[in-house]
Amino acid sequence: MSVALPQQQQPVPVCIEVLQVVDNCVQQSEHPGFCVALPAACLPLPVTPDLVDVVCTITSATCTFLGAVPVSGGVNATFQVTVTMNIELLNSTIPPPNTICTFTETTSWTQTVLLTQLPPNRQALRQCAVTDFQCGPCAVFLIDSTPSVCCEIDVCLEIQTKTPVKILVEASPCVPIECPLKVPSPLECPTTPYLPPLT
Numbered sequence: 001m002s003v004a005l006p007q008q009q010q011p012v013p014v015c016i017e018v019l020q021v022v023d024n025c026v027q028q029s030e031h032p033g034f035c036v037a038l039p040a041a042c043l044p045l046p047v048t049p050d051l052v053d054v055v056c057t058i059t060s061a062t063c064t065f066l067g068a069v070p071v072s073g074g075v076n077a078t079f080q081v082t083v084t085m086n087i088e089l090l091n092s093t094i095p096p097p098n099t100i101c102t103f104t105e106t107t108s109w110t111q112t113v114l115l116t117q118l119p120p121n122r123q124a125l126r127q128c129a130v131t132d133f134q135c136g137p138c139a140v141f142l143i144d145s146t147p148s149v150c151c152e153i154d155v156c157l158e159i160q161t162k163t164p165v166k167i168l169v170e171a172s173p174c175v176p177i178e179c180p181l182k183v184p185s186p187l188e189c190p191t192t193p194y195l196p197p198l199t
Contacts, residue, residue: 006040008092008164010171010172011171011172012170012171012172013168013169013170014168014169014170014171015166015167015168016166016167016169017025017130017163017164017165017166018164018165019125019163019164019165020162020163020164020165020178021160021161021162022115022116022124022161022162022163023115023159023160023161024158024159024160025115025158025159025160026056026131026156026157026158026159027113027157027159028155028157029081029109029154029155029156029157030100030152030153030154030155031083031107031109031151031153031154032109032154033106033150034107034150034151034152034153034172035141035143035148035149036105036107036148036149037143037146037148038089038101038140038146038148038149039101039103039150041101041103042089042103043146043147045089045100045140046091046100047091047138047146048199049139049140049141049142049147050140051091051092051093052089052090052091052092052100052140053089053090053091053092053140054087054088054089054090054136054137054138054139054140054149054151055087055088055090055136055138056085056086056087056088056135056136056138056151057085057086057088058083058084058085058133058134058135058153059084059085059086059104059120060082060083061081061082061083061084061130061131061133061155062081062082062189063080063081063082063111063128063129063152063155063157064079064080064082064128065077065078065126065127065128066078066079066080066110068115068124068126069096071114073114074114074115074116074117075114075116075117076112076114077112077114077115077126077159077161078109078110078111078112078115079111079112079128079157079159080108080109080110080111081108081109081110081111081155081157082106082107082108083106083107083108083135083152083153083155084104084105084106084152085104085105085106085107085135085151086102086103086104087102087103087104087105087138087149087151088101088102089101089102089149090127090139091132095151097143105151109158110187113159115161118161118162118163120179122163123163123164124161124162125161125162125164126159126160126161126162127159127160127162127186128157128158128159128160129157129158130155130156131152131156131157131158132155132156132158133154133155133156134152134153134155135151135152135153136151136152137151137152137181138150138151140151142150146180156189169172
């Protein structure tokens with residue numbers, strides 16, 4: 001049995017609150033210099049550092065807003081980027097399986113960008129998301145006689161500033177439409193909308 005649906009009502013002025021996007025930019029962020037001493041499970045190395053291949057795989061990457069400082073032309077907004085990666089050392093002198101060791105590391109750094117400064121009576125919601133990332137190339141070095149692995153880490157950031165605004169729009173109250181049923185139903189649904197119309 002088909003359901004008789006109410007007719008769409010004429011548009012009326014409605015005040016709604018939405019988020020206005022003030023800033024929407026992308027930026028590449030590079031770790032200033034990631035190096036970490038090899039864990040005990042990797043030592044002693046069976047070959048010299050130049051014969052060790054390194055495979056770095058990022059497993060998670062996040063970006064968090066820390067704060068903003070007013071400057072000429074806007075605000076310097078600072079975000080913290082945190083990356084977790086799996087690092088695998090391989091002995092390049094023998095065929096697979098040639099894994100020397102595998103370990104996990106987490107590192108963080110900050111990225112500062114110039115964003116719009118809003119008036120004091122406007123709320124600024126600043127957010128950041130990691131849209132892509134890359135780890136490598138990596139290599140093993142002796143740093144102060146300590147075997148260490150160093151990697152290049154790059155991420156792509158999407159940064160936004162949003163602020164709540166109230167706008168007046170012409171709108172019609174939403175009315176339900178008939179949902180497709182996989183099997184017939186003996187229940188006849190009421191045609192009067194359950195939710196009250198906007199006024």
